[in-house]
Amino acid sequence: MTLYHFGNCLALVYAPYHMAYKFSGISEYATFSKCVYAGGLYIFTQLCKMLLLATFFPDSDSQINGEYDVFLEILKATVDFADLLGLYFALNSVPGKGHAKILTSAIGWASAEVVVSRSVLLWVGAPGSEFDWRYVRSCAEANVALVQHAGSAALVWLWSRSDLPRAHAPLVLWLLALTPYRPLLEEAVAAVLSLSAWSLLAVRALHASAVALTALAMYAILSQQIAL
């Protein structure tokens, strides 16, 4: 039963990634190696971030009073700008059209995140005889993360374009600047409205799709412009 449950979770995590890769058309570009490259960049970026965090920030576990230091958390989230830089390099390394660039790096990036941060928890936890909804939730979160990374990658790509319509530039910049603080914002909303874990997931999904749709709209306009 429990291995079966693990299979369930695995299917929930793996299938959407696989389908996104197979049916979005990027597989025709034979860019699996590029996906792996983007994943490698993700890991490298995380290592750099960890080095930064470990060097310049106090260890939050050793704080005894357990107070939630908002300023410190914001500072820590700022380090996540490195993610955008990493995504930028990943985008640059992928040849081809804009949407192929964006999807390849987003899928590679998000897959690496799943492998590095979620698979261990899933592997250790889900096959146990103890049932907990959080494994299923974590798998669903991985799906949301894919959409979110696709949105971020699209924004980075838009920003890197010199032919970006002037009217859009501030919006892209704003969205990019907000990107690192999104998890914080989501958690703040959840804390204020005292949402359950599932509602938080729903908020994340809504937020990610809103950002992704905005990015898609700008992408559509830009590609229209290029085509003309």
Next chain:
Amino acid sequence: MWRDEADGFAEIFKGYLPYYLLVALPIFIIMSPVNPVAASHEFSVYRMQQYDLHSVPHGCRSSSFNLEGRSLTSWSTARHCVVARLQDITIEQFMEIRSKSPALLLVLPKNNTELTVEQKEHIQLLEMAMIQQEMLAPVYFAKWSPEFEDILDDLQHSFITDDKSGTALEAMFNTVSSNGYQIVVTAPAPQKLDSKPVTLHGKLVGRSEARTIVIAAHYDAAGLVPELAQGADSNASGAVAVLELARIFSRLYSSVAVRGAPSLLFVLTSVGHSLNYFATKKWLEEQLDVTDASLLQDVSFVLCLDSISSENLNLHVSKPPKAGGAAHSLRARLNVPVVHKKINLADELLAWHHERFSIRRMTAFTLSSLQSHKEPARNTILDTPSEESLKHLVNNIKVTARALASHIYNLTDEVNDEDATLYDDALDVDEAAVRHWYEYLSSQPRAPHLITTTSQNSGVTGALEKALSRYVDVTMSTHTVDKREPEYVLYSPLRNLLYVYSVKPAVFDLILTLAIVAYLSLVYFAIQMFPKFYEEYAKFVTGKAKVY
């Protein structure tokens, strides 16, 4: 179009997915953590006692289980673990559990003092019923905790049972929403404990070696659960009284001028009524059946102290005291009612401690606040210390000390005031010391399973030996159980860790699979529809038809 989509679906399985998974999955499965102990709850639990007395098995005979938790009303087979509050389970329910033998996990009351008198009586009766016969299934006791309260509530209100739900939809909803619990105790199989009971004795020598007064008590506690047997009344009170009497009389006997005629022998034994006063029996054999037996040569009488921390003392005898004898004299001075009960050797257990001495033709009696040896208060885990008991204990020690002193010095009641104050002064009970020892002894689990199996110089035995040796020279005799035909056998384990896993029924996973498949199909179609959606979306955003 449908055909294409079907092809697309097949693509997933045709691609590289199956081949590398064929290699990867077995590796993952081999690498998988063998014992993923990530239980949400972990508790210390105490096993019901297990012992053989004269080769008759008592108590619970097994220790490990891995079963589904159920409440008192919803369990049905031996493959369940019944979880209940100790005060909720009735004797009939318990009998049914014993006959069908599911595992049993009983949660102790949150606070003993909050129990009503009826509840206390009920629990004591239940304990008696539980210990009468052996139980084949494991029985564990757990201390109350808020987590247990949640689990109990969940078990009482869940309807995972397949036959109870009305419609199929309802059943399905229940499987998704309800929590099941898998309860696991991994313990070694019950093993014989190496039990070495001891007897401590120390003598205050009187003026003439002629007569000896023996004051004896056992200091173990009998209870259903060895780790929880605190035994404040039975028999921490008796042991404390022996210590205090030793202190009082050692002061008197230290100066030659006020030394009494008879010698006083203080005896503390580590095995009491639950194991048929085995230590006393062995000790008597050792003292009487050797050629140079001098210790018990001329015993005036034996005074046993058992459960003396409530009002109204009784003197239990197996032979009515003869007028003019020492026993009669003491009884008159104690001024307590005499309860006469003949020794019945056919019984499995002797009724009172003094019967061990009476069998060896000594004048012996037991001083106890209990009316009868059958009172369940002697064998309960509810026997915990209280301020009130302590007060009675101090008072009873005072009364006993006075009676003993008046017997030893052969004083009559007509003493003048000056004598009375002297008397009070000499026989004053040190309340602080009594309190200290009473609280210490009743805070320690003192079942024979524990005190006869640990090292003799540590724990309760060691502490009592040190305390008694401040007043008298203490000899510690260690007894052994017969190897071929053991008088009694005690078994471990006594405490274990219990894991409670929250689980879902197997059907739940099937339902989850269905849900995931539905979700994935949705994602699949969403991705298939994406180009169309993008076209429309782009039109909507730019206001122009898509060109490429």
